[in-house]
Amino acid sequence: xxxxxxxxxxxxxxxxxxxxxxxxxxxxxxxxxxxxxxxxxxxxxxxxxxxxxxxxxxxxxxxxxxxxxxxxxxxxxxxxxxxxxxxxxxxxxxxxxxxxxxxxxxxxxxxxxxx
Numbered sequence: 001x002x003x004x005x006x007x008x009x010x011x012x013x014x015x016x017x018x019x020x021x022x023x024x025x026x027x028x029x030x031x032x033x034x035x036x037x038x039x040x041x042x043x044x045x046x047x048x049x050x051x052x053x054x055x056x057x058x059x060x061x062x063x064x065x066x067x068x069x070x071x072x073x074x075x076x077x078x079x080x081x082x083x084x085x086x087x088x089x090x091x092x093x094x095x096x097x098x099x100x101x102x103x104x105x106x107x108x109x110x111x112x113x114x115x
C-alpha cells in the first residue's frame with residue numbers, strides 16, 4: 001500500500017504497477033492481482049493468469065489504469081494478490097527468497113497528465 005496526494009485537481013492519473021505473483025508450494029495454477037483505492041471496496045483493475053503446465057508456478061502481472069484526479073487530498077492505493085503464496089520472489093521452479101526483497105520489489109508508478 002502507498003498513500004498518494006495529487007498535485008492538482010486538473011489532471012488525469014496514469015497508474016502502472018507490476019509484481020511477480022508466484023507460489024512457493026503447489027497451491028494454485030491460477031494467480032491474480034488487483035489494484036484498490038482506499039475509498040472504494042471494489043477493485044479498480046484486476047489481472048489474472050492461468051498456467052497449469054509450466055514449471056514457472058506463477059506470473060509477472062502488470063496493471064495499467066487511468067482515472068481523473070480526485071483533488072488534492074490523500075488516498076491510499078494498494079495491490080492485493082490472489083491465491084499465490086509469494087509476491088516478488090525469484091522464480092526458478094517454485095519461488096524462493098533468493099536475492100532479497102529489494103531486487104524483486106513491485107513497481108508502482110503514478111503519472112499526472114494535465115487536463
